[in-house]
Amino acid sequence: MTDCLFCKIVTGDVPATVVEETDRVVAFRDINPQAPTHVLIIPKGHHPTVADLARDDPATLAELLLTGESVAKAEGIRDPGYRVVFNTGTGAGQTVFHVHAHVLGGRGLNWPPG
Ligand code: AMP
Ligand code: ZN
Secondary structure (H helix, E strand, O other): OOOOOOHHHOOOOOOOOOEEEEEOOEEEOOOOOOEEEEEEEOOOOOOOHHHHHHOOHHHHHHHHHHHHHHHHHOOOOOOOOEEEEEEOOHHHHHOOOOEEEEEEEEOOOOOOOO
């Protein structure tokens, strides 16, 4: 999609600090980090929500989650643990409608989240 910010990160038209990339997904640092580690992982194809991705391309959703684990290990937060968040819908805080996993860690993570 030409007017999608994260599609432009995939093509390189918008710069990002990429930490991992596979044939199907890209992981890059969030521009406004909410934790010492805050990485976003996106599929290269455009799917608005995580449920859309699950329906359309479940193998890429699995790859996205495994990339999250790989990033967590590389950042040293696999232990004690990290959080994966998919905000879905404006009421939940989704602002970019190209599905993205937030991988958060490196500080205490309250439960339940706000
Ligand atoms: P959400 O509110 O769940 O849709 O998450 C969108 C996230 O994208 C926010 O955490 C923003 O800080 C982040 N973001 C917006 N623009 C950029 C950008 N150009 N590079 C990296 N992260 C971005
Ligand atoms: Zn997109």
